[in-house]
Amino acid sequence: MGPKSRITLVLVLLGFALCIFIERSGLLSAYILQISMYVGINIILTLSLNLVNGYMGEFSVGHAGFMAIGAYVSSIITVRVFHNQMGPLVFPLAVIVAGIVAAATSFVVAFPSFRTRGDYLAIVTLAFNMIVKSVLENIDALGGPRGFMGMSRLTNLANVYAWCLITIYVVRNFVYSNFGRAVLSIREDEVASNLVSVNTRQMKIMVFLIASFFAGVAGGLFAHVMQFINPRSFAIQKSTDILVMVYLGGIGSIFGSVLGATVYTVLLELLRPLGVWRWVVGPIMLVVLMICRPTGIMGLKELSGLIPREEQVLKEKEGADVVTASD
Amino acid sequence: MSLLQIEGLTHFFGGLKAVSDFNLELANGEVVGLIGPNGAGKTTVFNLITGVYKPSRGRIRFDGHDLVGLQSCQIISMGIARTFQTIRLFRDLTVLDNVRLGHFAQARYGIRDALMRSAKFRDEEKRIKDKALELLEAFNLTRYAYVPAKALPYGEQRRLEIARALSSNPKLLLLDEPAAGMNPREIDELLERIAWLKDEFHLTIFLIEHQMRVVMGICERIAVLDFGETIAVGAPLEIQTDPRVLEAYLGKEVS
Numbered sequence: 001m002g003p004k005s006r007i008t009l010v011l012v013l014l015g016f017a018l019c020i021f022i023e024r025s026g027l028l029s030a031y032i033l034q035i036s037m038y039v040g041i042n043i044i045l046t047l048s049l050n051l052v053n054g055y056m057g058e059f060s061v062g063h064a065g066f067m068a069i070g071a072y073v074s075s076i077i078t079v080r081v082f083h084n085q086m087g088p089l090v091f092p093l094a095v096i097v098a099g100i101v102a103a104a105t106s107f108v109v110a111f112p113s114f115r116t117r118g119d120y121l122a123i124v125t126l127a128f129n130m131i132v133k134s135v136l137e138n139i140d141a142l143g144g145p146r147g148f149m150g151m152s153r154l155t156n157l158a159n160v161y162a163w164c165l166i167t168i169y170v171v172r173n174f175v176y177s178n179f180g181r182a183v184l185s186i187r188e189d190e191v192a193s194n195l196v197s198v199n200t201r202q203m204k205i206m207v208f209l210i211a212s213f214f215a216g217v218a219g220g221l222f223a224h225v226m227q228f229i230n231p232r233s234f235a236i237q238k239s240t241d242i243l244v245m246v247y248l249g250g251i252g253s254i255f256g257s258v259l260g261a262t263v264y265t266v267l268l269e270l271l272r273p274l275g276v277w278r279w280v281v282g283p284i285m286l287v288v289l290m291i292c293r294p295t296g297i298m299g300l301k302e303l304s305g306l307i308p309r310e311e312q313v314l315k316e317k318e319g320a321d322v323v324t325a326s327d
Numbered sequence: 328m329s330l331l332q333i334e335g336l337t338h339f340f341g342g343l344k345a346v347s348d349f350n351l352e353l354a355n356g357e358v359v360g361l362i363g364p365n366g367a368g369k370t371t372v373f374n375l376i377t378g379v380y381k382p383s384r385g386r387i388r389f390d391g392h393d394l395v396g397l398q399s400c401q402i403i404s405m406g407i408a409r410t411f412q413t414i415r416l417f418r419d420l421t422v423l424d425n426v427r428l429g430h431f432a433q434a435r436y437g438i439r440d441a442l443m444r445s446a447k448f449r450d451e452e453k454r455i456k457d458k459a460l461e462l463l464e465a466f467n468l469t470r471y472a473y474v475p476a477k478a479l480p481y482g483e484q485r486r487l488e489i490a491r492a493l494s495s496n497p498k499l500l501l502l503d504e505p506a507a508g509m510n511p512r513e514i515d516e517l518l519e520r521i522a523w524l525k526d527e528f529h530l531t532i533f534l535i536e537h538q539m540r541v542v543m544g545i546c547e548r549i550a551v552l553d554f555g556e557t558i559a560v561g562a563p564l565e566i567q568t569d570p571r572v573l574e575a576y577l578g579k580e581v582s
Contacts, residue, residue: 177441197432
């Protein structure tokens, strides 16, 4: 283990200690604690959607649909199957199953959509989001439009933090591999990508599965913070929020997604006194951003700490003659 | 032994016949040129070979395998690589990543190795990187390794495209107008490079070219297309004096 990974390990453990300390000590109000968990859940949602919309350059607009599936599946498991018993033991499993079911559903969406290219995915995912919402509204066993309740508050800061780290770790490892480079090449030029031996269709489905898995996980965590979910929480508006966070933070950037999700979530809370007007501020901010910085705050740039060591440009090592982008 | 066999290749765009009954065999190690006026269907032939279009009729066999109906990525991993008439690099990716992408089909690790950063993943990534850097070295591009491809000068971008094509370890290289936009000195350099490529990487080369000088200089055989029809196949000298070729290029003699 190198010195860098040792520091990372210590930081991760300190983070866990901090999470547990904050929750036990009652240092922060329940409100702030709840917002912190939302931030974490939104980071998972943003980062996973960034894989599809940012890194791969496709346009999926139905992320909340997969989140809904995760939320309902995990709630059914904890409430209906286990009757809120053994909560802390069952919950991690329920969240994983939620992710797997969401991913399996995404396969049904991805398979036909990726036969063609372009705007097709946007239309299919939009329809998917609407279908999920109306199906949930019409299943009386799940509460229909009134929603589903009875979940205990199983989500805590520590497990949101853990899932955030897992998401970041997985996305980073994926992006800095052969697969990640292939995904980036699909955004640049899909035909050329195919013609340098990348199986573009397979790659697109793989990315979509990973993204939906984490959307399902986020849904599971969300349901057990709120302890109440209804189909309206997962409407197109929710998907739009996630899109805003992706493009605000920056496409193709892990740190950008963390930043985008944090800034947007906190900002919306700070603007609460504005009442309905806060829904105007967000979109205006986005329009201004798209004009000034179309790829988002961190667009296609990465915090160097998140780039694996072997991918960093080592000027001294490769020789002084290396030209860098800034030249 | 013939590496590539094309038989009766025909392709329609709507009602337009882009390529009509095209036949050609490429022997191992040959350099063959495909020439013809603009719109003669040359690039379409390349697109049919590499699976960008599915031919309306005809057979393409490569190294004992039937190519018709396969996806482009499958065809490329069988050992065919190509460049494009207009440069199609991944502009925002670094020069190194462009070349590493050509290794996609050869990487012997799966998604689990990548996500867990297994030893297999690290070994393979190192092998790919070393091979890519080796190629960059051979193409005199090492100093640009970490620059986005779009920042390279034109000539270097052309070189990078060939380097990227070679990274998939092909047996057959398809070059689509490699000399486009080059001045005479650059063309000389290119001709030398192609000759070197052929020996160094044991390649069979099939190239499309506009400029007679290029094809006459390096091709052992030449096929001439005009309006999708093959009007002549033969050695450079025969082609140069073939009346039908002269007609297609220069127009009919006034009698």
